[in-house]
Amino acid sequence: MKEFLEGAVAIARTVATCKPAVISAYPITPQTHIVEELASLIANGKLKAEFINVESEHSAASCVLGASATGVRVYSSTSSQGLLLMAEVLFNAAGLRLPVVMCCVNRAVSAPINIWNDQQDIVTVRDAGLILLFAETIQEACDLHIQAFKIAEDPNIMLPCLVNIDGFILSHGYEPVEIPSQDLVDKFLPSYNPPYKLDVNNPLTFGPLVGPEWYLETRYAIQETLNNDVKKKIVEVAEEFTKLFGRKSYGLFEEYKTEDAETIFVTMGSLAGVIKEVVDELRERGEKVGLLRIITYRPFPEEVAKVLLKAKRILVLEKCISLGAKGPLCEDVISVLYTQVSSNGSKLPTVQNFICGLGGRDVSKEELLEAYKDTTILKFIGLKKENLGSFI
């Protein structure tokens, strides 16, 4: 049965069906009310879990990391500055191979202080060895959470997984959402059975000091796991989810009207919603346009090259930028295209990069239609020239 729910509440209720044993969070800005709802579910006896209230995001991440090492399912949620404070611990969770599942509500990074949505926070930790999934809708955010536990906790994977949702647009937006029944989730998601854990009766050392003769292999192992096991598992889990829950889950990426498309938009997150409308409108005018929405950002699906190489022009729209270079998503797209082309000799499409929506700036359909006509290689959409000049 569908309910009309706010994103954060819907996610919290979905997470509750996954039965995490330990949830830890720092409850003040930049937190969202995902953990607030979880705390109240625990307080009201509707979820049997330990809620650990801590004094910073660094501690919250450390708490769930430690709890995960003892062999239980864990969950936390954060956003923008909070995620940056967690950064060190996220590298640790990946390096220790602990399947911490979190939600990152994507929001801008200071300074200047701005609490609104963009995806700058998560791309700063993209290299930590995390599985990064991006949701377009609240329903998808809920569905990805259930899958995240299953992917991360696979005994051959054991890596942290972060589900990303656009701040406010999804976290505070309302949508008719189906929260899956407990029976269905129990059927889909087995209880967590770790291949290793901290246990006084069977002591193990986690995270020893390793010298140059060992460290390289730890990175190689994560790289291989992400590129092989994780990719396979994501596709498998999405198929299983679609079958069992009766709702389409796309896995690595979603294609929208790309079959004969000459121009393909590429994006991730909720921006795909408005782009789909733009694609529909352009299609009505007879333009051959499509959208490729990245759901799995790490590991980055090289498989997108097959779809994108059929197009003549690719427009990468993203809510983040690697200042001094270009959008990180665009760099990934160019990288997979170039690798494919240099190995089979076909022609490269033109790749244009549009940076938009930073710090919560609205991205309108009109601006995107304008971008479709634009030929610039790198452009900020919606730039207000009057806001620029000397420093006052």
Added chain:
Amino acid sequence: MFAKIILPPATGLNNKTGSWRVKKRPKFLHQNCTGCRQCYLSCPEGCISGSKKEYNVDLDYCKGCGICANVCPVNDIIMEQE
């Protein structure tokens, strides 16, 4: 795929850290030893064992820091060239 870095206890023993030692190693003369145990207690590696006039060092783990020779009140330990 995993790197083999989740370990049961005491696997560190396989790592013979005595290879880090440079130049000098302790030599126990076993002449004036009074059995005061200062060398045994001061060794940061815990690699000195034995009793009066029988103390010895496990060179698999000794780093050659020289603390034992320094604390010995009767100069019964000397640092000699490797």
